Amino acid sequence: xxxxxxxxxxxxxxxxxxGLVTFDLLDLQLPPQYRELAWPMPVYLLVAFGCxxxxxxxxxxxxxxxxxxxxxxxxxxIKAAKADLKKKGLKM
Amino acid sequence: MATGADQAVGFGLVGFSLLLFxxxxxxxxxxxxxxxxxxxxxxxxxxxxSVILPGVAALILLLFVGTFIGVVTWKNRKxxxxx
Numbered sequence: 603x604x605x606x607x608x609x610x611x612x613x614x615x616x617x618x619x620x621g622l623v624t625f626d627l628l629d630l631q632l633p634p635q636y637r638e639l640a641w642p643m644p645v646y647l648l649v650a651f652g653c654x655x656x657x658x659x660x661x662x663x664x665x666x667x668x669x670x671x672x673x674x675x676x677x678x679x680i681k682a683a684k685a686d687l688k689k690k691g692l693k694m
Numbered sequence: 695m696a697t698g699a700d701q702a703v704g705f706g707l708v709g710f711s712l713l714l715f716x717x718x719x720x721x722x723x724x725x726x727x728x729x730x731x732x733x734x735x736x737x738x739x740x741x742x743x744s745v746i747l748p749g750v751a752a753l754i755l756l757l758f759v760g761t762f763i764g765v766v767t768w769k770n771r772k773x774x775x776x777x
Contacts, residue, residue, distance in 0.1 A: 638726040656711040664704025
């Protein structure tokens, strides 16, 4: 069983469960609050995943280490390379 | 740690997504179990909008992405060479 098939199976099982509850296909007569809770679930999970992604990206931007020494060294190397290439005739 | 603007933007994103998640969770998950005459319902739109608004936002995002790709592709078109 490939990963794709596993995911598709999982998604379709959950999708069927959601469909059964939302459209009351088995006449389960669930309390109305649970039906109210069920029908926005796909959109809710998508929004929750989006919020998690945004928070993860933001957190990693905020905690990414600045490397002062490496930055200075790189700038010096860029200057040296530019001077060298200019000497050899490359127009910048 | 990153400094200055990076930190501000990063933690701003974290704060914004936490706020959004909390508001949306209360709207979708908590409100059905709260009595319909409680005052908290006045802070939330009718339930349909909890699905319509993210849908509209997704459409607008797709529009932006598509327009951006279109503009960049248009700017980088090169004239055909005729042999």
